[in-house]
Amino acid sequence: MQFSVPFDHPCLPGHFPGQPVVPGVLLLDHVIDAIHAGGGGPADGLRLPRVKFMQPLLPGELARIELEGAMPRWKFRVLRGETLLASGEVTAGAPS
Numbered sequence: 001m002q003f004s005v006p007f008d009h010p011c012l013p014g015h016f017p018g019q020p021v022v023p024g025v026l027l028l029d030h031v032i033d034a035i036h037a038g039g040g041g042p043a044d045g046l047r048l049p050r051v052k053f054m055q056p057l058l059p060g061e062l063a064r065i066e067l068e069g070a071m072p073r074w075k076f077r078v079l080r081g082e083t084l085l086a087s088g089e090v091t092a093g094a095p096s
Contacts, residue, residue, distance in 0.1 A: 004062050005026060041071060046091070046092055
């Protein structure tokens with residue numbers, strides 16, 4: 001799944017004024033959307049037990065999400081070209 005965040009997205013003016021950076025929570029929202037688009041995961045009850053942000057995504061840049069796994073556990077990577085922006089794990093169900 002590929003996505004970009006437009007320059008006029010409402011989250012950008014405060015994150016950070018004059019030099020906008022896409023908030024990590026918005027990247028994670030796209031990860032959850034990709035899981036749901038793939039037909040996986042419950043409507044609620046997903047957890048993110050491990051997430052690591054390595055590089056920022058700027059407005060207008062194209063990013064892609066790679067998913068591995070299936071219900072109840074997925075590993076994800078968010079990339080800009082070959083540059084890793086974020087990675088982690090999404091799980092469904094009760095904490096283990």
